[in-house]
Each structure stands twice: as C-alpha cells, then as structure tokens.
Amino acid sequence: MMSQSTHGHEHSTSNKQYFTTWCWLLVMTTFALVIGYVHMPEGVKAILLVTTTLAKILLIGRIFMHLKFEKMNLVMLTFSPLLLSVILFFMTRGETRMQDPTHEVITHLGEDLHVEAAHEK
Amino acid sequence: MDASVAEQQRILASDWGGGKSPFGTDWAKFMMWIFIISDALTFAGFLIAYGFMRSTSPSWPVQTEVFNMVLITFMTFDLISSSAVMAMAVGAARAGDAKAAVKYLVLTIIGGIIFLGCQVYEWYHFIEHGASLTHNPWGVPQFAASFFVITGFHGFHVFSGLTILAVVAVRASMGKYSATSVENAGLYWHFVDVVWVFVFAFFYLL
Numbered sequence: 001m002m003s004q005s006t007h008g009h010e011h012s013t014s015n016k017q018y019f020t021t022w023c024w025l026l027v028m029t030t031f032a033l034v035i036g037y038v039h040m041p042e043g044v045k046a047i048l049l050v051t052t053t054l055a056k057i058l059l060i061g062r063i064f065m066h067l068k069f070e071k072m073n074l075v076m077l078t079f080s081p082l083l084l085s086v087i088l089f090f091m092t093r094g095e096t097r098m099q100d101p102t103h104e105v106i107t108h109l110g111e112d113l114h115v116e117a118a119h120e121k
Numbered sequence: 122m123d124a125s126v127a128e129q130q131r132i133l134a135s136d137w138g139g140g141k142s143p144f145g146t147d148w149a150k151f152m153m154w155i156f157i158i159s160d161a162l163t164f165a166g167f168l169i170a171y172g173f174m175r176s177t178s179p180s181w182p183v184q185t186e187v188f189n190m191v192l193i194t195f196m197t198f199d200l201i202s203s204s205a206v207m208a209m210a211v212g213a214a215r216a217g218d219a220k221a222a223v224k225y226l227v228l229t230i231i232g233g234i235i236f237l238g239c240q241v242y243e244w245y246h247f248i249e250h251g252a253s254l255t256h257n258p259w260g261v262p263q264f265a266a267s268f269f270v271i272t273g274f275h276g277f278h279v280f281s282g283l284t285i286l287a288v289v290a291v292r293a294s295m296g297k298y299s300a301t302s303v304e305n306a307g308l309y310w311h312f313v314d315v316v317w318v319f320v321f322a323f324f325y326l327l
Contacts, residue, residue: 015209022205029197029321036185036326046327053322057315064208064311066304071145074154081161088169096176 013063021063028056153305157312160278164316167271168323174263182259184325189243196239197321203232204314207286207307214303219293222303226290229310233283240276244269267324275320278313285309 032052035045062068067075132138144151175181210225247268251258257265289306292298 013208013212015212018205018208018212021208022201025201025205026198029194029201032322032326033190033194036190049322049327053318056318060204060311060315060318064204064314065308066211071143074144074146074151077144077154077158080158081165084162085165085169088165089172092169092173093176096173 013066017063021059024059025056028052028059032056147301149301149305150308153308157308160312161316164274164319167274168319171267171271171324174267178261178263181261182264187259188325189246190325192239192243193321193325196236196243197317199232199236199239200314200317203229203236204311206232207310211300211304211307214293214298214300217300219296219298222298223290223293226286226293226303230283230286230290233279233286233310237276237279237283240272240279244272271320271324275313275316278316282306282310282313 032049035048035052038045061078067078134141142148142151144154146154206225207229210222210229213219213221213225247265252265252268254266254269259265285306289298289302293303
C-alpha cells in the first residue's frame with residue numbers, strides 16, 4: 001500500500017547531502033562546545049552560541065525537514081516561536097542583571113512589611 | 122448566474138480562497154507543522170523562563186563542572202546522527218524503497234533509545250547528588266527544577282517520538298504505510314533534535 005505524498009516529490013535530497021549536513025552539524029556542535037569551555041565575556045559567548053544554534057536549526061529545517069522545498073507561507077509560520085522568544089526576552093530583560101548589574105533579588109521584603117505592620121499596631 | 126459561478130471558481134482558485142492549501146501541503150503534514158509550532162512555543166516559554174530565572178539569580182553553578190559534558194556531547198552527536206538517518210528513511214520511503222525505509226527507521230529508533238538511556242543515567246547521578254524538584258545541593262534556587270522540567274519535557278518528547286517511529290516502522294515492515302506517514306514522523310523527530318540543539322546551547326553551555 002505504498003503511496004506517494006501529494007506534494008513536493010519532484011524534489012528530493014540525496015543521502016550525500018544528508019551526510020554533508022550531518023558533518024556540518026557535528027562541526028558546529030564541536031564549535032559550540034569549545035565556546036562553552038573558553039573563558040570570554042558572557043555577552044560574546046551568548047552571541048556566538050546563539051549564532052551557532054541558529055545556523056544549526058536553519059540547516060536541520062532546510063535540509064532534514066525539507067523546508068527549502070516548502071512554500072514561503074509555511075516557512076514564515078515556523079519562525080513564529082522564534083519571534084515570540086525574542087519578544088519575551090526583551091520584555092523580561094528590564095528586571096534582570098543584564099540591564100542592571102547591581103540589581104539584587106530582595107527576599108526579606110515580605111518580612112520587613114510584616115514587621116512594619118506589627119509596629120503600626 | 123454564470124457570472125457568480127465564475128466568480129466563486131475564481132475565489133476558490135486563489136491562494137486563500139479555500140479551494141487549495143495556501144501552504145501547499147496535504148492536510149496531515151500541515152497539521153504536524155501546526156503541532157510542531159505550538160510545541161515549539163511551549164519550549165520557547167520554558168527556555169525564556171529559564172533565562173529570566175538565571176539572569177535574576179546572583180549566582181549560577183558552572184554547568185561544565187556540574188554536568189558530565191562528555192556524556193552530554195555524546196547525547197547531542199547521537200541525536201543529530203539519528204536525525205540524519207531519519208532524513209534518509211524519509212528519502213527511501215519517498216523513493217518507494219520500503220526495505221531501506223524500515224532499516225533506517227530501526228537505526229533511528231536505536232539512536233533514540235541510546236539517547237534516553239543516557240538521559241536516565243544523567244538523571245540518576247543528578248538525583249544521587251541530592252537534586253530534586255524542590256532542592257539542590259548547589260544552593261541556587263530553580264537550578265535543579267529547571268534541569269528536571271526542561272530535560273524531562275524533552276525526554277518525554279523523545280519517548281513519544283520513539284513510540285510514533287515504532288508504529289510507523291512496524292506498519293512499514295508490513296507494507297502498510299505511506300511516504301507521508303514516514304515524513305510526518307520524521308518531522309516530529311527532527312523537531313525533537315531542534316529542541317535539543319537549543320537545550321544543549323542554552324542550558325549546558327551558556
């Protein structure tokens with residue numbers, strides 16, 4: 001009962017191309033590992049890791065998931081989680097140490113308020 | 122009357138008129154993509170929440186010292202390799218080579234089982250060191266909880282993927298399958314790989 005899919009089968013990717021992609025993914029994984037171990041400013045490390053990760057998922061998406069054969073409408077849909085991540089990142093960035101290195105997490109505020117409330121009584 | 126029929130046909134023939142898929146895929150594949158995108162939103166939420174917790178924390182354990190990075194790197198190589206083999210299974214199914222498709226599917230499943238085995242080993246050692254959802258010996262709030270939630274959720278996806286692949290492989294060995302079903306299972310498996318690429322970079326290395 002073998003049947004062909006209704007779409008896109010005029011296109012195909014050869015096993016050789018899958019192998020080449022696999023090799024590139026391994027090279028980039030090794031590169032990411034080196035970045036993880038080398039001492040460098042956190043910002044530079046983050047940029048390098050994000051770039052490597054995006055390059056890897058672009059390769060997996062284009063070659064393994066065959067997005068290079070799909071219509072642009074579908075390709076654009078797949079970017080929505082990435083877009084949401086960027087929006088969430090910048091929305092939450094304000095109250096983190098990236099924005100204000102002196103920022104401290106105050107854990108005793110509740111107790112202080114409790115004490116003040118007790119004094120007022 | 123003729124004019125309205127012609128108008129209706131013109132609308133149906135347009136990309137967004139309902140007469141054809143604006144995404145150029147069949148129904149099953151499009152639904153798989155919608156599922157993958159919604160699942161990716163969940164993982165995006167997890168990873169952004171992890172990033173926020175970490176960037177508000179005064180300190181964070183050095184992951185390359187806490188985790189067995191040789192094991193994590195091996196797991197990454199294993200999952201990438203199984204993803205490549207899965208792509209070859211899809212290629213074979215499309216070409217109508219059922220025997221090769223089953224062979225590659227079985228290899229993909231073996232890769233997934235090895236990954237899960239490594240994850241069980243990693244969890245076992247992490248728990249042995251005293252880590253749990255509510256406590257961790259490094260004294261950093263949310264460190265162990267982030268680890269268990271993110272890798273646990275991903276591990277469950279690997280397990281689900283293995284179940285799907287096993288069903289497709291058994292059906293393929295019986296000759297009861299279509300290239301689309303192998304392709305859709307493959308899309309899910311590649312997605313699991315994509316998520317791990319993010320987890321590897323942001324949870325273990327950054």
